[in-house]
Amino acid sequence: MSRHQPGSAFTNQAPPVHFPHWRGRVYAILGLLVALGVAMIFTTAVGSVQIPFSTTWQILLSKLPLVQVTPTWPGTLETIILEIRLPRVVLAGLVGGALSLAGATYQGLFRNPLADPYLIGVAQGAALGAVVGFLLPSPWHNMGFGIIPLLAFVGALISTAIVYTLARVGKTLPVTTLILAGVALGALLGSVVSYLIISSGEKMHGIIFWLMGSFSLSQWSEVKVVLPYVVVGVVVILLYARPLNVMQLDEEQAQQLGINVERLKLILLAAATLITAAAVSFVGTIGFVGIIIPHAVRLIWGPDHRFLLPLSVLSGAIFLILADVIARTVLAPMEIPIGVITALVGAPFFLYLLRRRRRIIF
Amino acid sequence: MKLKSLGVIIILAVLSLSIVTGCQPGFQPGTFTDDLGREISIDGIPQRIISLAPGNTEILFDLGLGDRVVGVTEFCNYPEAAIAKPKVGGFSTVDVERVVALEPDLILATSIHEAKVIPTLENVGLTVVALAPETLDGVLDNIILVGKITGRSQEASRLVAGLEERIKAITDKTESLPESQRPRVFYVLWHEPLMTVGSEARIHGLIVKAGGTNIAQDLTGDYPTISLEAVILANPQVIIAGSGHGSGEDSTFQFAKTEPILEDIDARRHDRVYEMDADLPSRPGSRIVDALEFFARFIHPELFPQI
Numbered sequence: 025m026s027r028h029q030p031g032s033a034f035t036n037q038a039p040p041v042h043f044p045h046w047r048g049r050v051y052a053i054l055g056l057l058v059a060l061g062v063a064m065i066f067t068t069a070v071g072s073v074q075i076p077f078s079t080t081w082q083i084l085l086s087k088l089p090l091v092q093v094t095p096t097w098p099g100t101l102e103t104i105i106l107e108i109r110l111p112r113v114v115l116a117g118l119v120g121g122a123l124s125l126a127g128a129t130y131q132g133l134f135r136n137p138l139a140d141p142y143l144i145g146v147a148q149g150a151a152l153g154a155v156v157g158f159l160l161p162s163p164w165h166n167m168g169f170g171i172i173p174l175l176a177f178v179g180a181l182i183s184t185a186i187v188y189t190l191a192r193v194g195k196t197l198p199v200t201t202l203i204l205a206g207v208a209l210g211a212l213l214g215s216v217v218s219y220l221i222i223s224s225g226e227k228m229h230g231i232i233f234w235l236m237g238s239f240s241l242s243q244w245s246e247v248k249v250v251l252p253y254v255v256v257g258v259v260v261i262l263l264y265a266r267p268l269n270v271m272q273l274d275e276e277q278a279q280q281l282g283i284n285v286e287r288l289k290l291i292l293l294a295a296a297t298l299i300t301a302a303a304v305s306f307v308g309t310i311g312f313v314g315i316i317i318p319h320a321v322r323l324i325w326g327p328d329h330r331f332l333l334p335l336s337v338l339s340g341a342i343f344l345i346l347a348d349v350i351a352r353t354v355l356a357p358m359e360i361p362i363g364v365i366t367a368l369v370g371a372p373f374f375l376y377l378l379r380r381r382r383r384i385i386f
Numbered sequence: 387m388k389l390k391s392l393g394v395i396i397i398l399a400v401l402s403l404s405i406v407t408g409c410q411p412g413f414q415p416g417t418f419t420d421d422l423g424r425e426i427s428i429d430g431i432p433q434r435i436i437s438l439a440p441g442n443t444e445i446l447f448d449l450g451l452g453d454r455v456v457g458v459t460e461f462c463n464y465p466e467a468a469i470a471k472p473k474v475g476g477f478s479t480v481d482v483e484r485v486v487a488l489e490p491d492l493i494l495a496t497s498i499h500e501a502k503v504i505p506t507l508e509n510v511g512l513t514v515v516a517l518a519p520e521t522l523d524g525v526l527d528n529i530i531l532v533g534k535i536t537g538r539s540q541e542a543s544r545l546v547a548g549l550e551e552r553i554k555a556i557t558d559k560t561e562s563l564p565e566s567q568r569p570r571v572f573y574v575l576w577h578e579p580l581m582t583v584g585s586e587a588r589i590h591g592l593i594v595k596a597g598g599t600n601i602a603q604d605l606t607g608d609y610p611t612i613s614l615e616a617v618i619l620a621n622p623q624v625i626i627a628g629s630g631h632g633s634g635e636d637s638t639f640q641f642a643k644t645e646p647i648l649e650d651i652d653a654r655r656h657d658r659v660y661e662m663d664a665d666l667p668s669r670p671g672s673r674i675v676d677a678l679e680f681f682a683r684f685i686h687p688e689l690f691p692q693i
Binding site for chain 2: 071072073100101103104107108109157158162163165166170172222223225226227229230233240241243245352356357358359
């Protein structure tokens with residue numbers, strides 16, 4: 025039995041498409057939740073230093089309340105597992121989920137398959153803020169909190185605010201002007217960033233690594249800062265899944281069906297930008313995740329945003345956690361920038377999905 | 387005879403006891419300030435030291451601390467003994483897991499680690515001292531500082547005294563040279579893009595001490611790019627090109643020696659294009675004085691024929 029999906033950019037011309045029954049998609053969500061847990065445990069057990077899995081398991085267990093495990097391992101292993109790997113894995117999951125959700129949201133809002141979380145200048149604004157932070161003299165770095173993530177976050181928000189102001193037409197926010205303003209401002213900021221990089225001397229290496237994205241040196245303090253933004257943003261966006269479905273008709277039709285389109289755009293844009301800015305501020309601009317994961321999810325489980333959004337969050341989290349473990353183990357002790365891994369691994373997988381599914385969809 | 391041997395045994399026992407308890411001449415626990423303005427307290431002589439930069443590694447081995455070094459970077463290739471040490475990172479990337487697993491009690495970092503690496507290491511309770519000398523004198527100060535921290539003050543003082551003597555042998559002759567007797571020097575760091583050393587770089591200080599004038603001295607920053615036109619306009623009399631860069635390659639030197647556009651400058655016409663192992667002037671260790679001596683010979687062969 026097939027259910028006819030609400031209209032979307034992908035199924036307008038096709039005959040009814042056979043996506044899994046809704047029950048199947050609920051199971052998929054549950055399954056991915058379990059997979060996420062497994063991935064997190066597995067990747068915490070793996071790293072450039074060999075630690076037996078049983079030791080990792082015991083260390084993790086010992087941190088659960090009510091569980092009694094007598095420590096038989098050296099303190100350094102516990103430090104590695106709990107203070108170096110675990111925050112990194114958690115942060116990778118948060119960032120992967122945030123970027124994928126933001127990408128899915130932008131794709132739904134703009135009804136454009138090429139939309140990604142960096143479309144309206146967030147990435148370049150964050151990059152500029154971060155590069156400025158890198159170039160500040162020593163006293164700024166000794167203040168007890170990270171000046172670079174703070175400036176990156178501020179940069180991301182300011183550039184989005186500028187784009188928003190430029191793109192407004194009266195009380196409306198036309199999608200076309202938004203994209204154009206975003207691309208233009210992004211190009212301008214990008215050139216300023218390039219100039220600063222060239223004149224950065226010995227800090228150039230660190231800056232470029234930041235820009236390519238990395239979870240290296242993640243700490244719990246960073247997770248604590250990123251978590252509230254991502255949680256709030258994710259919850260807000262998930263609540264608007266149904267209106268987002270209706271938005272896939274064009275805006276006039278959606279408006280006539282009772283959706284306050286301008287308010288919806290504002291809320292969703294703000295939430296998606298917030299989670300992107302929070303994600304990017306600490307780990308740099310990781311590409312590819314925000315555009316490809318939502319498409320892959322759509323190809324497997326369909327464009328209904330009530331499932332697409334949560335599945336994107338989970339898939340993105342798992343994907344980035346796995347990409348990170350590859351990035352830090354393949355060439356240890358050197359780390360491959362994670363953007364390289366996401367592209368190398370994600371692109372072929374996506375092409376494979378496209379081949380398998382295109383006959384169904386196109 | 388028995389009394390004498392007893393006396394020897396007692397002396398040996400006391401000495402070994404003092405070594406074991408850390409009461410070595412030259413070490414006093416205390417709070418030290420590193421080059422990034424951070425205050426670090428060191429309570430006992432560090433026995434497991436990790437270096438996050440090749441310059442720091444060289445200083446450690448210079449002071450005879452080679453066997454206390456438990457981790458270095460991929461680029462720490464001098465002295466030979468450093469190559470066999472476990473690797474904990476690359477240029478500015480550090481594998482924190484490996485660092486923690488090696489259980490160091492002292493980590494020597496540099497300014498590029500300031501933004502993220504040092505906070506992360508301190509977060510897991512490790513002791514980090516950052517060395518970031520801006521001048522040749524800064525390098526000597528660093529050697530003394532590392533000596534104090536590691537209980538090798540005497541070796542450090544001796545080493546620095548020897549280095550200062552060699553430096554003095556050069557500056558005695560070059561300090562009073564007027565502008566007109568200071569050849570224009572162009573130090574080529576890299577050729578694609580063409581990069582040289584600005585007034586803030588240590589190498590600039592070497593050029594000045596060696597009795598030359600850096601044609602890029604008005605450029606701010608430490609490693610600015612420079613245009614070919616600016617080089618031709620400045621018409622350097624001496625060109626020193628850095629080679630090696632860890633792989634033995636000398637394309638920068640070949641560029642300086644054979645690039646047709648530079649044919650007419652003084653340095654090429656009088657065949658005063660010299661090659662230098664790039665590590666020597668770039669690394670903030672004792673070999674920087676070797677570099678100074680090379681520079682002196684290149685720039686003023688008439689004053690320093692025998693170095």
